[in-house]
Amino acid sequence: MNYGQALEYIHGALKFGIKLGLDNIQELLELMDNPHKKLKYVHVAGTNGKGSTVAFISSILKESGYRVGIYTSPYIERFTERIRINSDEISKEDLARITQYVKEKVELMALRGGNHPTEFEIVTAIAFQYFYEKGCDIVVLEVGLGGRFDSTNIIDAPLAAVITTISYDHMARLGNTLEKIAFEKAGIIKYGTDVVLYPQAPEADRVFEEVCRERDSRLHRLFFESVNIKDFSIDGQEFDYGEFKSLKIRLLGEHQVKNAVVALEAALILAQKGYSISEDSIRKGLSDAKWPGRLELLKKEPIFLIDGAHNAEGAQTLSGFLKTYFPHKKIVFIIGILKDKDYMAMIEECAPLAEYIIAVSPNSDRALPAKALAQSLECYCKNVLISDTIVNAVAKSLDITPKDGLICAFGSLYYIGEVRNMLLSLE
Incomplete structure (x- = not known):
């Protein structure tokens, strides 16, 4: 074998x-x-x-x-x-x-x-x-x-x-x-x-x-x-x-x-x-000590963070962190969530902080489709985009974010690893 x-x-x-x-x-x-x-x-x-x-x-x-x-x-x-x-x-x-x-x-x-x-x-x-x-x-x-x-x-x-x-x-x-x-x-x-x-x-x-x-x-x-x-x-x-x-x-x-x-x-x-x-x-x-994928800083210009927050408590921790560390930053979120999670509680916690949100579908049979996620996000953020691939989502986020801005990709670890791999390959 x-x-x-x-x-x-x-x-x-x-x-x-x-x-x-x-x-x-x-x-x-x-x-x-x-x-x-x-x-x-x-x-x-x-x-x-x-x-x-x-x-x-x-x-x-x-x-x-x-x-x-x-x-x-x-x-x-x-x-x-x-x-x-x-x-x-x-x-x-x-x-x-x-x-x-x-x-x-x-x-x-x-x-x-x-x-x-x-x-x-x-x-x-x-x-x-x-x-x-x-x-x-x-x-x-x-x-x-x-x-x-x-x-x-x-x-x-x-x-x-x-x-x-x-x-x-x-x-x-x-x-x-x-x-x-x-x-x-x-x-x-x-x-x-x-x-x-x-x-x-x-x-x-x-x-x-x-x-x-x-x-x-x-x-x-x-x-x-x-x-x-x-x-x-x-x-x-x-x-x-x-x-x-x-x-x-x-x-x-x-x-x-x-x-x-x-x-x-x-x-x-x-x-x-x-x-x-x-x-x-x-x-x-x-x-x-290191622990990849949990509030991990991958880039500084713009700041690019990834976090495996995948439940309500994780989203609450993430939003608290962003408010404390970056109280005046315009945030671009990339979000991918599994449909069997309490995703509405996660959205309610983090989406109001966003200037833009890019919805993606994690590579999983349990994924919440990006279109359905985007529909849930629209009442919290006026700038919601849908990306057909994670690669395109990362590229789009870098395109719309100024050097002094902040990108945060969070949700399922099924896609956080792909984001991490892509960002590190660009360095």
Whole structure:
């Protein structure tokens, strides 16, 4: 099996849909001699901010000298971004080899009359096997969907369970109240686990408190009142947090300062458990952390930002960032959204800030057609354009935006990667 065949096999499992539950992944991993049981983890769940928090934690651990496995989803440009060790993506050769191995185990499952694993279950099994083979000291593991029945939750108790901000998303599967969604996310809390909790709405907070009590887990609450943002620009931010003074990060937006604090607290828990993590490694890890596609600056004349905001909370964070950083800029938006998202809430939050909006269709079966998106936008902005391709949308945005202007492409990560690739190729 080569790389192309591996991707074809992995994506071919899409037809088996999304099936929340641990039976399939457990059977598959048992046939693989349970590689996941031979690793240590930091497990990260939440609605927004998971990827950024993973980036901060893994960067701190890397700076501390550890071999860090990193599992995230989805990817921006290349599938191999999802499975990394420190800064290095899994090689095409390793992906192909391990996919062949997993495929053989899947075929054995079928012979036994078992269900075929989903795409996410297959990729998760590949990641566990890779991290085990490469001798990772610790794995920073991002939940795919929910938590309780997510394939990543097959692991035993992690060194730390991290819960980022909770909001409304994937409600058809996770529930239509914050309490129900929080309960699903709280599924990653095992007995005796240290839990780092981003401050939540009271109804979600109560769920995490109750689950921690039931499972004799230690809840580490964060208080953002002790955060003081001292400076911010399009090049990064500087802030104090408690006894830590003048911490710096490259990632933009107040929410990223909060994600950095969550990561810092997780690192301190690991230090208490015997991991060698110094203040210097925390500082350098935070300052070096990168997370493409999330309020990422790609160009300065004009300013060109991309952001993977794909739900109401993400859009609210984006609009707050734009109002704070660029209160007087004329904004040109490129927007592409999936039809199963609460896109009207996203539009209501961001569209009033725009001088122009270019509507596009992401390359996905779930895409909201650009024409339908444009119709929804017209009551918020008088200058709404439709682009037949993402390439044309980017070209049009650069054509109508002055050098001192601002372009922001946001929405589905299915198209953000294409925008990113195009802009970087122009530099």
